[in-house]
Amino acid sequence: MLQEAQKILKTYFGYSSFRTGQEEIIYQILQKQDTLGILPTGGGKSLCYQVPALLAEGVTIVISPLISLMKDQVDQLQQAGISATFLNSSIDAFEMEERVRDAIHGKYKLLYIAPERLETPNFRAVLERIPISIVAVDEAHCISQWGHDFRLSYRLIYQMIEGLRVKPTVVALTATATPIVMEDIREQLRIPRENTVVTGFKRENLTFSVVKGQEKRSFILKYIQDRPNQSGIIYAATRKEVDQLHEFLLQKGIKAGKYHAGLSEEERNHAQDQFIFEKIAVMVATNAFGMGIDAxxxxxVIHHNLPKNMESYYQEAGRAGRDGERSECILLFTPYDIQLQKFLIEQSLLDESAKQIEYERLQKMTDYCHTELCLQRYIVEYFGDHYEEETCGTCQNCTDNREKIDITTEAQMIFSCIKRMDERFGKTLVAQVLKGSKNKRIIEMHLQKLSTYGLLKNRTEKDIANLIDFLIAEGYCKLTNSQYPTVGLTNKVVPVLKGEQKVYKKEQAIRHLLDANDELFEILRTVRKEIADREKVPPYIVFSDSTLRDMCAKCPEDEAAMLSVKGVAETKLERYGREFLAAITEYLKGVSVPR
Known part of the structure; x- marks a missing residue:
């Protein structure tokens, strides 16, 4: 069975081997074992059900959360010569009826549907007439109330499965699931714990950075201008910020698009097409953008504002480098962003217990911005995964080689002040007491009489607050989960107060690791763009950046050599191979290439 899967992988998708976790998941599906797969964004989740779909006798139903995501995947499958279609609100009733009829007759190997379709009993009755062999649940974290994008309609999936005459094999896939979310997915879809495949959350090709204390617009403008040929997404927290930043970039001569829920569907589709067809290089958007494309x-990926939680951040940041090429994820942080997210939590319709969970997640996101641990390690361990190395060696914290400063004395002063304030006050008031502030509230509460009053009078309140943030991120202090949190101490402070352990801190730095594209890569990008325009498909559907990079490395001069390039399948070789071979041959005439 796996040999046949390997053959399909090469024939239809152009890859010689499976990525980590794919083979194990595919094997379990082929053995008719219900499976939960946790693979990082860009880890090849879709192949985990697309390959078995071509080996199974019936139809594979794919439950996908976004219309644009369905269209994108169906377009790619059809380009590879695989029969696939989707059913959603973007097609009229006549087209819907025709596609359903074709599905019943087994015309398609893969049928994509939105979870909301399951709310209609008539549609569930239609599904019972289709010979379904596999049900693939994409973005499976949406089924969990503990997930960051819970959708009630996902809870109807198992009800639909139970209504089928023959139980299909179920595979659930996601990139962002904490241990509690994984357990909830398994429970909702009746997947045995032992059938869980977790490949890890590490993305080795991504470089993570947190930028603090810089003017955001100036930073973004310079960053884009330094990379004129690179594609990127800038996420902002609100529609207003998206509009303002988009207008700013246009005024500076940057070809940028914008995307948020306040735009019409036609405007959003146009912006998305402009981006994926490389008419524009930069997209400014709320988190509504990105899930629907497979660019x-x-x-x-630059975050203009602090995301609401780590799950959202990693999913959005993970839109970068899906082809495995080196890419950057940068978060621009200011304390105001925390207040904005707290405001959004308070304005939500969540009950108090749910709000408490959101505050806790927000604090973990804030800690990410203040920690001096390896940023990749922080993310991986947040999702409950073990990080074997001490550092990733590429993130901002790991590449900052400046000496650490001993702040043990300052830390002891902060710990003592928090204790003497009975762990009942917020970070701001603690900082004011240590600074020796004479504001009205401190005087009224007689806090100026504390022995720790004014111990850090030579520092600004902002510096002291930043120190407290650092100590929270490093686990010495903790905050209550509320709109106005109070700061307390953890057991980790004991050895520090006893003088048995020191505390060190260093200032943060940022380092960009992306190099300019080489000449041949730019030539191949031009060829790809010409083909994409001619065939009216996004360039990455022709070939990904990763495939073009492999062409640059291998410089194939005939069709046999071209088939050894990662991502070049037989069907695409027949369609596009000659044009790329001609471009490479022409390039080699003008340069000396080592043999």
């Missing part, structure tokens, strides 16, 4: 050549 593999996004070289950077």
């Amino acid at each position: 593999s050549n996004v070289r950077f």
Whole structure:
């Protein structure tokens, strides 16, 4: 069975071997074992059900959360010569009826549907007439109330499965699931714990950075201008910020698009098409953008604001480098962003217990911005995964080689002040007491009489607050989960107060690791763009950046050599191979290439 899967992988998708976890998941599906797969964004989740779909006798139903995501995947499958279609609100009733009829007759190997379709009993009755062999649940974290994008309609999936005459094999896939979310997915879809495949959350090709204390617009403008040919996404927290930043970039001569829920569907579709067809290089958007595309050549993702939680951040940052090429993820942080997210939590319709969970997640996101641990390690361990190395060696914290400063004395002063304030006050008031502030509240509460009052009078309140943030991120202090949190101490402070352990801190730095594209890569990008325009498909559907990079490395001069390039399948070789071979041959005439 796996040999046949390997053959399909090469024939239809152009790859010689499976990525980590794919083979194990595919084997379990082929053995008719219900499976939960946790693979990082860009880890090849879709192949985990697309390959078995071609080996199974019936139809594979794919439950996908976004219309644009369905269209994108169906377009790619059809380009590879695989029969696939989707059913959603973007098609009229006549087309819907025709596609359903074709599905019943087994015309398609893969049928994509939105989870909301399951809310209609008539549609569930239609599904019972289709010979379904596999049900693939994409973005499976949406089924969990503990997930960051819970959708009630996902809870109807198992009800639909139970209504089928023959139980299909179920595979659930996601990139962002904490241990509690994994357990909830398994429970909702009746997947045995032992059938869980977790490949890890590490993305080795991504470089993570947190930028603090810089003017955001100036930073973004310079960053984009330094990378004129690179594709990127800039996420902002609100529609207003998206509009303002988009207008700013246009005024500076940057070809940028914008995307948020306040735009019409036509405007959003146009912006998305402009981006994936490389008419524009930069997209400014709320988190509504990104899930619906499978663009593999996004070289950077910048967060203009602090995301609401780590799950959202990693999913959005993970839009970068899906082709495995080196890419950057940068978060621009200011304390105001925390207040904005707290405001959004308070304005939500969540009950109090749910709000408490959101505050806790927000604090973990804030800690990410203040920690001096390896940023990749922080993310991986947040999702409950073990990080074997001490550092990733590429993130901002790991590449900052400046000496650490001993702040043990300052830390002891902060710990003592928090204790003497009975762990009942917020970070701001603690900082004011240590600074020796004479504001009205401190005087009224007689806090100026504390022995720790004014111990850090030579520092600014902002510096002291930043120190407290650092100590929270490093686990010495903790905050209550509320709109106005109070700061307390953890057991980790004991050895520090006893003088048995020191505390060190260093200032943060940022380092960009992306290099300019080489000449041949730019030539091949031009060829790809010409083909994409001619065939009216996004460039990455022709070939991904990763495939073009492999062409640059191998410089194939005939069709046999071209088939050894990662991502070049037989069907695409027949369609596009000659044009790329001609471009490579022409390039080699003008340069000396080592043999």
